[in-house]
């Protein structure tokens with residue numbers, strides 16, 4: 389067993405091309421961009437990376453270039469640029485800055501792996517996320533949400549983000565491991581939080597050189613990564629041992645991953661691969677949804693009209709006493725609009741960093757081999773060209789099938805191409821259930837009327853846990 393933190397880059401992966409460090413190494417014209425003193429730009433970038441990217445978009449338009457820590461970056465904001473990078477020319481790229489640090493926790497899991505490992509795993513992991521399978525998860529999602537809400541009383545003071553983190557963690561952890569996770573739940577949640585926090589400054593090249601230092605901040609990163617891997621290992625070893633004694637593998641996600649076989653050669657995922665995939669599903673499957681739902685609570689704080697529409701919708705799309713129906717839940721219009729708008733303004737995955745493996749043309753711009761390339765949900769979703777009053781939270785804009793009027797690549801909260809989110813339907817199903825259950829019973833109403841400060845890490849988090857009061861549905 390090799391722990392992800394210490395694992396070498398798999399030999400199957402393409403070699404990472406060297407970064408571009410000097411203007412004279414670039415034979416083509418660079419798109420416009422800030423050309424300030426290097427230190428000044430890094431400071432601006434670090435202070436608030438999403439705001440930095442939005443500023444680039446609003447100042448320079450569809451594409452910009454800049455130098456960060458002495459390395460060349462391109463940022464594409466137009467739908468055409470987004471589609472070229474994520475779909476049409478996706479094979480000219482590998483995952484970019486930040487992903488290597490993420491791989492220290494998630495190893496060769498889907499989020500961090502590269503070809504050819506990624507596609508093999510993607511094919512094997514798709515079935516547990518097919519519609520008929522998701523339909524099986526809906527009842528568990530609803531039961532766990534109801535149990536969570538049952539622990540609240542109107543007037544309780546809570547931290548909305550902590551509550552939603554706990555709730556979404558319980559959902560994904562139960563669906564993944566069943567009750568075996570219970571005794572580790574607190575530790576796993578704590579160490580996931582530390583790991584995600586340390587994957588901060590996702591796009592600053594060179595940060596990983598401190599990871600092996602004894603500085604406590606960085607040492608904790610390794611400690612948390614090792615803890616998570618050890619817990620997942622333990623659960624997998626026990627499950628496999630029980631199966632060898634004749635017990636069923638289980639119909640939770642772990643059981644499905646252990647039973648998955650490659651359609652080409654019939655091979656199974658190795659122990660380390662299953663471990664990395666389970667950690668990937670826990671990480672990508674709770675933090676994202678919890679954060680966007682917390683932002684939704686903030687934006688919807690004073691929108692009683694939306695909450696009562698959601699409550700009415702719950703009766704129709706999630707009727708009491710009936711098992712939730714996947715298609716109906718996902719098609720609930722107010723929940724859909726609230727989620728779409730929350731993911732527009734606070735996309736949990738707010739940037740997709742890539743690295744050009746070869747010279748490639750993106751939206752008419754030649755990008756040289758080795759350049760860093762970014763597309764950003766946060767910046768593109770605020771484009772004035774496609775969204776009137778782009779900074780305003782207006783779920784109403786999604787009425788009348790507004791989404792279908794947008795060009796491909798204008799709105800992409802779940803990414804696109806072969807790296808598109810594996811859990812998009814899972815996330816929508818879960819969030820709609822949570823919103824509708826909150827609307828019909830109790831919900832956390834943030835204490836402060838303005839929006840919390842953002843704390844962009846591997847995901848777009850609200851800072852400070854978001855103090856809130858539990859209020860009853862009106």
Ligand code: HEM
Nearest residue numbers: 498499672673676677737740801802803807809810811815
């Ligand atoms: C609102 C919630 C969510 C959002 C906005 C979201 C968004 C995304 C995005 C944008 C990517 C692509 C990253 C890239 O292009 O580099 C991604 C990948 C991924 N997501 Fe999600 N996600 C969410 C929830 C989930 C859930 C609930 C799961 C699993 C239960 C999940 C599992 C994954 C996995 C496995 C990948 C890697 C896919 C691949 O590269 O093949 N996500 N997600």
